[in-house]
Each structure stands twice: as C-alpha cells, then as structure tokens.
Ligand SMILES: Nc1ncnc2c1ncn2[C@@H]1O[C@H](COP(=O)(O)OP(=O)(O)OP(=O)(O)O)[C@@H](O)[C@H]1O
C-alpha cells in the first residue's frame with residue numbers, strides 16, 4: 001500500500017467514526033423530538049423512564065468524548081494547525097464540559113413535570129426543545145466546520161496520531177466495546193418505547209394522502225393538466241460535454257443529456273457502457289474532466305455530493321446497498337439525515353409506511369434480513385426520505401423476480417405522477433422505455449441515440465441490441 005493511500009485511510013477512518021456517531025446521536029434526537037411532540041399534544045404525562053434512558057444516552061456520549069484521547073487530539077491538532085482563530089471550537093468543547101450540568105437540569109425538570117403534571121408541561125417541552133436544537137446545532141457545526149477544516153488543515157502525522165490514540169486506548173470512544181455499549185443503550189430505549197412511538201419515534205396511524213405526498217417531495221406535480229394538453233417541458237438538469245475517466249481509462253466522452261421537470265428519462269446500454277458512471281457524475285460522486293452540469297438554473301458542476309442531495313438530487317445506488325445491520329426504520333431515518341431539523345421528516349415517514357406497508361410491518365427487522373425486492377423498496381423509500389426532486393436510479397430491477405419488477409416499475413410511475421422527476425438506468429430496457437418520456441442509449445461512453453421512449457422502443461437498432469427482439 002502506498003504511503004499516500006495509508007494517510008488517506010487514517011483520515012477517512014477517523015472521519016468515518018465521527019460521522020457514524022453523529023448519525024446515532026441524530027436518531028436519538030429524532031426520538032426525543034417525537035416524545036416531546038407527545039408531551040405537547042397528548043393529555044398523558046411523560047414517560048420518565050424512557051426519557052431518562054434517552055438522557056442517559058446523551059450523558060454517556062459526552063462522558064466518552066471527554067475521556068477519549070482521540071477526540072481531544074483532534075481538537076488540539078485543529079487548534080494548532082488552524083491558520084486563523086476558530087472560536088467555534090471553544091464553544092463545541094464547552095458543550096461537552098457543560099453537558100453533565102445541562103442534563104442534570106433536564107432530569108430535574110422532567111421529574112418536577114411528572115410530579116406536578118400537567119403544570120410543568122410547557123416548561124419541560126421548552127427545555128427539551130432547546131436541548132435538541134442545541135445538540136443539532138452542535139452536530140451541524142462539527143459536520144460543516146470541524147470535519148471539512150480538519151480535512152483541509154490536519155497533516156498526515158496528525159491523523160496517524162489520532163488513529164493511533166483510537167487504536168491504543170483500551171476503550172476508545174468509537175471502539176468496538178463502546179459501540180456495543182451504545183448499541184445496548186439504544187436497544188434499551190427501543191425496548192421500552194411505547195408501541196405507538198415505534199422503535200425510533202414514529203406513529204403508525206396516518207394514511208397516505210397522495211396530494212400531500214407530492215408536495216412533500218418538493219416536486220411540481222404535473223398530473224393536473226387536461227388530457228391531450230401537452231405539458232410544457234422545462235429543463236431540470238442538463239449535462240453538456242461531460243467527460244470523465246478512471247485514471248487513464250476514459251469512461252464518458254462528451255455526453256449531453258437533458259432531463260426535464262416531471263419526466264421519466266431512461267438510460268440504456270450494455271455492460272460497461274458508462275451508465276453508472278454517468279449517474280455518479282450527476283450525483284457528484286465522480287469528478288468531471290470536462291463539461292458542465294446545470295440543475296434548476298444553477299451551475300452545479302463543482303457542487304459536492306451532499307450539496308446536491310440538499311438540492312434534491314438523490315441517488316438510489318446500484319445493488320440496493322441498504323445498511324444491512326440496521327433496522328428498516330433506522331435505514332429510513334438515515335435517508336433524512338441531511339434534511340437537518342426539517343419537522344416534516346416524521347410526516348414523511350408516516351406516508352412512506354403507508355405507501356410501503358411491508359416496510360412498516362418489518363420496520364424493526366434488520367434490513368439485511370429482507371428479501372431482494374423488499375431491500376429495493378427500502379432503498380427507494382430511503383431515497384424518498386431525502387425529499388428528492390430528481391431521483392437517480394441505478395438498475396432498480398436488477399436480480400428481482402418478474403412480479404417484483406412489475407411492482408417496482410409501478411411504484412416508479414406513481415412517484416413520477418406525484419411530481420418526482422426520474423432518471424432511470426436499466427438493463428431491462430423494454431420495461432424502462434415503456435414508462436419513460438424519453439431515453440438515451442449509451443455505448444462505450446458515448447450517447448449514440450436519443451428520443452422518446454416509444455421511438456426508442458420502435459427503433460430497429462435498439463430492438464436488436466437491447467430488447468432482444
Ligand atoms: N472504479 C473504477 N475504476 C476503473 N474503471 C472503472 C471503474 N468503474 C467503472 N470503470 C470502467 O468504466 C466503464 C464504465 O463503467 P460503468 O460501471 O459506468 O458501466 P455500466 O454501464 O454501469 O455497466 P453495468 O451495466 O455493468 O453496470 C467500464 O469500462 C468500467 O470497467
């Protein structure tokens with residue numbers, strides 16, 4: 001392994017553990033918010049045992065951070081390397097130091113509230129709200145300031161030391177044993193959470209309202225026009241002259257594509273044609289050599305992947321890639337991670353569960369235990385949690401039984417009717433083109449043909465090469 005690769009690995013390992021723990025924290029915050037909502041809405045008193053278990057979780061976390069040399073090292077390296085004052089760092093560190101006191105206050109308030117119910121109800125809900133806001137802010141600061149700056153400023157030797165501290169320390173913050181402790185704490189929370197709250201804070205009653213669902217996705221439903229009236233197509237995403245390579249292997253050559261608002265656009269092509277590569281270019285995971293990408297009127301050629309997700313470009317990855325050792329429910333919450341404090345998240349979850357009843361039924365099962373079709377549905381549902389305007393799908397029907405494939409295509413059409421624009425990569429060209437407004441054919445990294453879905457279905461060349469007719 002080259003030295004550079006080694007440095008890179010140390011850095012990525014350290015960052016990955018931080019991000020992982022942020023996600024865990026975020027999920028517990030979501031549960032806390034749900035319970036707070038209950039306290040505000042419902043006439044029964046708060047569950048002191050459950051809320052205390054959640055506060056224990058946060059307390060345990062802050063204690064771990066304070067006693068872990070790797071975390072301390074990260075902060076001290078940042079201080080040392082920072083070319084400019086970094087006052088947020090002090091505030092973040094103070095959060096850890098004051099966590100115990102803050103949590104003690106919350107515990108006292110909780111207890112008072114239960115004793116004096118319902119007199120202290122508003123005070124408790126306000127205190128919980130401030131607490132979760134603050135914690136979210138803390139995580140956001142770490143994600144948006146600490147990690148990017150650490151990436152930029154810390155040197156290879158710093159990352160080595162951080163990772164070494166993590167490894168040497170008998171009980172590192174994010175080491176296996178501690179992860180196990182946190183897992184147990186979470187299991188405990190899930191175990192004692194009431195049924196209506198669900199494993200991580202979700203109600204079950206709400207039914208899907210398609211109109212509402214469309215608005216949640218932020219898409220402009222285009223199903224409303226009169227029959228025969230042709231919709232006005234306005235570009236949502238345009239790629240111009242896109243070329244990219246893997247090292248010396250060029251994978252895409254001067255690719256031009258347009259995806260209009262409200263369309264389903266398919267991309268077909270043989271193995272290795274560059275279909276997945278084009279999706280990765282659009283979602284920001286693969287850098288361009290040349291070309292430009294515009295989305296909703298903005299040049300996003302250099303926008304990082306997470307910024308694109310924030311703007312509504314969301315990819316359902318190939319091979320489903322759900323988090324196999326997380327529950328269905330946790331997988332869905334992960335999809336909403338980037339939406340930050342969007343209060344719509346829970347409403348969206350309810351709607352998703354109504355849309356995919358099988359996922360509701362299996363919400364507490366590990367995703368790895370689901371069938372292939374169910375995993376694919378979960379992958380789509382997870383992407384929907386990120387509130388997409390443009391959904392990029394890489395072979396969603398791959399490896400599935402024909403009946404399930406039908407179902408997946410049905411779901412995709414439905415999502416499109418509700419306003420989500422789809423860009424669909426498929427080997428299953430006939431079915432994909434049949435539901436598509438337009439399509440592109442990619443061969444050896446070049447667009448060789450494009451047209452309406454029907455025109456491509458009728459095209460001799462396409463029929464011979466991709467439809468097996
Ligand atoms: N990480 C990589 N490193 C080097 N070459 C790669 C990498 N990923 C893909 N390629 C090459 O780039 C070309 C395009 O691959 P890509 O995966 O985009 O094709 P595809 O159309 O999605 O194929 P498939 O139908 O098999 O999924 C292929 O020649 C492939 O070998």
Ligand SMILES: [Mg+2]
Nearest residue numbers: 275276277318
């Ligand atoms: Mg592919």
